[in-house]
Amino acid sequence: MSAPATGSPVAGASGAAAMDEHRPSVWRAALGMARTRVGIALAGLLGLVALVGPWLAPFGEQEFVDMPSTRDVPGTLLGTDYFGQDVLSRFLYGGRSILVLALAATALGVAMGSSLGMYAAYRRGRVDEAIMRALDVILSFPQVLLSLVVITMFGASAWLIVGTVALSTTPRVARIVRGAAISVVERDFIAAADALGEPRPRIVFAEILPNVAASVLVEANLRLTYAIGLIASLAFLGFTPNPNAANWGLMVQENRSSLAEQPWGTLLPTLAIALLTIGTGLIGDGLARATAGIDRGRAQD
Amino acid sequence: MVGERSGSTGGLVIEGLRVDVEATGHAVVDEVSLRVPAGRVLGLVGESGSGKTTVGLAVLGHARRGVRIARGEVRCAEVDVLALDDAGRRALRGGRVSYVPQDPASALNPALRIGVQLREVLEAHDFGGSSAAREARLAEMMAEVMLPGDADYLARYPHQLSGGQQQRVGLAMAFACRPSVLVLDEPTTGLDVSTQAHVLETVRDLTRRHGVAALYITHDLAVVADLADDVAVMYAGRIVERGTVRGIFAAPSHPYTRQLVAAAPDIAGKERIVGLVGRAPAPGRRPVGCAFAPRCSLATDECRAAFPPVVSVAADHEARCIHARPGALARPPLGASAAREEGNVTLSVEGLSASYTGVQVVHDVSFEVSRGECLAIVGESGSGKTTVSRCIGGLHKEWVGTVRLGWATLERDARRRALQQRLGIQYVFQNPYGSLNPRRTVGATIRRPLVLAGVDDATADRTVAETLERVALTASYANRYPDQLSGGERQRVAIARALAHRPDVLVCDEITSALDVVVQAAIVELLAALRRDLGLSMLFVTHNLPLVRSIADSVVVMSEGRIVERGSAARVIDAQQEEYTRRLISDTPSIVRALA
Amino acid sequence: MPIVKFVARRTLYGLASLVVVSVLIFAFTQAIPSDPAAAILGREATPESLDALREQFGLNDPLHVQFLHWIGGVLTGDLGTSFATQLPVADYIGPRVGNSLFLLLCGALASIPLSVAIGAYAALRRDRGFDTATSIGSLVLAAMPEFVVGTLLVMFLATNVAQWLPAVTYLEVGAPPWSDWSGLVLPVATLVISVAPYVARVMRASMVEVLESDYIEMARLKGMSERVVLWRHGFPNAVGPIFQVVALNLAYLAGGVVVVERLFNFPGIGSALADAVQTRDLPVMQFIALVIAAVYVLTNLLADLGTVLVTPRLRTRLR
DSSP, X not given: OOOOOOOOHHHHHHTOOOOOOOOOOHHHHHHTSHHHHHHHHHHHHHHHHHHHXXXXXXXXXXXXXXXXXXXXXXXXXXXXXXXXXXXXXXXXXXXXXXXXXXXXXXXXXXXXXXXXXHHHHHHOHHHHHHHHHHHHHHHTSOHHHHHHHHHHHHOXXXXXXXXXXXXXXXXXXXXXXXXXXXXXXXXHHHHHHHHHTOOHHHIIIIIIHHHHHHHHHHHHHHHHHHHHHHHHHHHHTTOOSOTTSOOHHHHHHHHGGGTTTOTHHHHHHHHHHHHHHHHHHHHHHHHHHHHHHHHHHHHTO | OOSOSTTOOSSEEEEEEEEEETTTOOEEEEEEEEEEOTTOEEEEEOOTTSSHHHHHHHHTTOOOTTEEEEEEEEEETTEEGGGOOHHHHHHHBTXXXXXXXXXXXXXXXXXXOHHHHHHHHHHHTTTTSSHXXXXXXXXXXXXXXXXXXXXXXXXXXXXXXXXXXXXHHHHHHHHTTOOSEEEEESTTTTSOHHHHHHHHHXXXXXHHHHTOEEEEEESOHHHHHHHOSEEEEEETTEEEEEEEHHHHHHXXXXXXXXXXXXXXXXXXXXXXXXXXXXXXXXTTSOOXXXXXXXXXXXXXXXHHHSOOOOEEEETTEEESOTTOOOOOOOOOBOOOOSOOEEEEEEEEEEEEEEEETTEEEEEEEEXXXXXXXEEEEEEOTTSSHHHHHHXXXXXXXXXXXXXXXXXXXXXXXXXXXXXXXXXHEEEEOSOTTTSSOTTSOHHHHHHHHHHHTTOOHHHHHHHHHHHHHHTTOOGGGGGOOGGGSOHHHHHHHHHHHHHTTOOSEEEEESTTTTSOHXXXXXXXXXXXXXXXXXXXXEEEEESOHHHHHHHOSEEEEEETTEEEEEEEHHHHHHSOOSHHHHHHHHHSOOHHHHHO | OHHHHHHHHHXXXXXXXXXXXXXXXXXXXXXXXXXXXXXXXXXXXXXXXXHHHHHHHTTTSOHHHHHHHHHHHHHHTOOOBOTTTOSBHXXXXXXXXXXXXXXXHHHHHHHHHHHHHHHHHHHHTTTSHHHHHHHHHHHHHHHSOHHHHHHHHHHHHTSSSOOSSOSSOOOOTTSOGGGOHHHHHHHHHHHHHHHHHHHHXXXXXXXXXXXXXXXXXXXXXXXXXXXXXIIIIIHHHHSHHHHHHHHHHHHHHHHHHHHHHHHHTOOSHHHHHHHHHHHTOHHHHHHHHHHHHHHHHHHHHHHHHHHHHHOHHHHHHTO
16 A cells, blocks of 8 residues: 655656655544544443343343342342343343344445445436435435334334334435545546446446445444434334343333332443444544545645 | 835835744745835746745735744735734735735635625725715726626626626725735636736736735746736745746746746747656655755755755846756757658547537537647637547537547447447546546556456556556556655556557547646657657647647637637647637737747 | 525425325335224124224225325315224324424424534634534434433433433323423423534534635635624525535434433324334324424425525526
8 A cells, every 4th residue: 555665757856755655544544533442442342242241141131030120139230120130131131132233234224325325426317316316205204203114014023123224224325425426426537437438337336436435434333323323212112023132222111110219220221322322423423534634635635 | 136125115025934834833935035016016936835825825914724924024015914913914904915816716705795795895994984985986996897886786696707707806806995915816717818818907907007016926927927027936835036027037047947937838939848747845845955956957965955045147136046047948949740640530520519418519510630640629618629529538428420530430428339449549637636546556547448458467567567657657656546646647647547558549638737837848748759659649628729839730729619710730829810719819928929 | 586486396396295205104004914993893893893993994995095085184184083092183193293393393493503503613613622522522412312312311300310300291182382391391402412413513514614715714814804704704604504404303303203202201293103103003103104204395395495595606596
């Protein structure tokens, strides 16, 4: 990636010892910012809890331990929940499905959205209009509403939740990526590729994608933050693949009526979701700033 | 020193100005000293990044975000600008000192009517003391810049004005409070030559009439020769030479100025332009000694040790170079190219008419290009010249007519043309910053046409290396990314991509307009060498009529979508038949004519 | 009048998209595999009573007849009967629509001026204390889902830490929504916290871009005072993009109320929708979805109008 030191007739004649460095990647620039590192620490910690938590839980996911909603229960760290289950164990079990579903939904939604966005920007005209109008229709249903209607139709299976969240993510990603791609498409290297007759998929994925990758990355992070929030919100409203399974969103709903006696059952999952989304949010902001900084540098050429 | 020191009441004096990058403390400009007496125009010339705008803004006590005025003195009509507080500077700006921006389209507020924007200057400085006096001044201002001053016109928004009208509004705004000092920052960039001529005429008239000291910032030497009394040349943040217009252009003394003058194409010139490779170092990368030394053929160790002192070359003419000697660079005379093979037609265009969404913009255009010939299509913006070239390149699809490459008739859309035809016509774009994929190495970019043509890997590697050398780069450039290259190097890479698979025709669309003048000349020299060595046919699209002399055998002049005149380059420029061409040529500023 | 023409054209476009959306809503809800008649009658159902109920609801008609019947009803104010409550949908949902719109309005009125002010001020103080603090603060608040924000507010202000405000709304259906002021505070605060950061960030970005522009530099170089530079030259150019963002967020809020209303037991369309989804109450779901879509279309229409009115380049093109 770095500049070779060898001279050239031109550079040699000019003796320009200070050859410009190729600009660093977005990730490297983002890692230089404190907010990105804090974000990675938060999201990493909570992600780890969500993924390995089930193996650390002292009790079973649906194991009855003692009287419901009691704070001081011998043998437990944080007491019992509304159903007499161990709060800590429920917490350790309750993050995995949210995180996995959110990651899957984001990956799917970003892949569909960025492909459609880039293709619409590249083709412009009627193709662009058709794609974006169709996506606008999806956009006119609020995310929660869309998910509720679809889940009512077919039940709250894991794949359906992934599918609806991905579906509601797609138009939002497509809009942003299309916006970023439009300015790339207008540049002449795309015209040069067209004049050479490069295949269209190659133009989209080999010429345009590398130039909007930073925007896609930023958007993916933002969408992951919202997907975690949305999937947790659906669980809070009672829509989970398995109503008895531990789930951070559902835990808040289950335990909040006994907030005064046993705050842990609500506080723990609330904080977990908050810190996880704040973490991914901070990473996204670091990436966005890094991208903007790099673009600014380029604009000054 | 330029101008008289004694008795200069008013005028602009800059002494030892230094502007730093705030974060690093590196100098953007340093040791800048200038003197513009009242009633005179000083042309400040330099390439992009030389720091001329920074100097211009410092005259108003302004520094952009990220830089600060570190030291020096600026006096406008005896007022010490840098010693003023915020309120004092506000009173000065727009009152005693005015600024005319480079791009009026972005410098006028899109949300405010032009009347509001003009009146607020008068109000802020309480001009005339009464609103009646201000309205009278407003009407007078509009008349001075030859714009209608009625209420309807003043109620327009900037976007409802043409570029020339916008710049006139900018001038009216600048002259509103009868300033003593005026800074004009490339005010005619982007304007057509006829509009430019009118704006320059207005500037000349108003500065003389009102005894204004004007600092005219530009990269265009011919404009300076036409308008200014004195000239200062900037290179890498310092003034390297200054003198009268005649002194600088007839006897340039600093090696950089000599290159600059030798690189400037002139409509009335009889010599070829000569270029210079390399680029000026950016702030923070400038050497201890003379910043031009790395590109200078005369440089000695002494040049590299310390920045040279001021050397007086003649009366009112000094340069900062220990090797300074007055005298222009020797240049070869213009002459016809030997490469052209008359009758062996490579590209022919017959009855080409093109439209954008149904609106016809090109009407019945026909021409032929022989093997080894360079045909220039010249026209102002909106003349349809670029549309013609895009139709030939298969990038614009809404056209009728016949375009033939050799004997084969071409499809409208590049995608529907045969591979050999697509490779046979290669397009080089205007802006080298947009025509290379920034995420791909130079080598990968040049390889693509070869890969599409089915060339094997080893041959492709060898061809990439050879092509890079042909455009005067080295094979090691293949591993670099575009953001590691200068504008001139990028344009060489773009040309290399076009050459890689040995095309029949090269279509060059304004390929030097984004480049500095010495780099432009170097690219023109390269194109001449390529024609000579490869027998390449070329279509050279440009708005820059003076450049045509140095590059083309024959010329087609376009206006409003039609060809108005055609012929050999010498015939069209020296003995044009059409009124349109005659006006175009007379409106084009020229150093040769200015000195005559 | 070109502006009237523009509004008429945009309204037509909005109505057209509402028709498309209503077809989609109808198609979606019809695809729900359920027999409301069986759901309502439960175990006591006999084939005869089921059939009578299906006949009563028009469930035996062909789909397009059902659609026309439904859309005709919506247009004439006859919204059908709720399967679950057996009440006319208009009586059941009507007051709730009012409650939700009031909640939405309070949220919008509180968040928009606040966020525009914060965003504009942060842009002026770019990279200094206030800007950094609001940047981090808005980032943190914008990341959290509404129910997390609301739960934290309840813990801090209504239960565990302090008991200043009620944790839930005690609002009778049918009573005016402002009759329980204290119960409105937390729901409105939750909505504000979910929307304001986003609008503030866009406002900041827009203002920063304007402040970097050539015409702002030119205004300073003309000797304008900072006050004139900001309020005459800067602000009018910066608010343009805000209309679109506000519209987008109001539409988002229309979805967000589902969660917020559930959290605070607020009797609006959001909690009614969550109930209707659980009981598969088709007429209620269809109507609420249509109301939310109409809010979306209307806010977009207003945003387009607002953008055009503050942007001379667009406004003059109407002529």
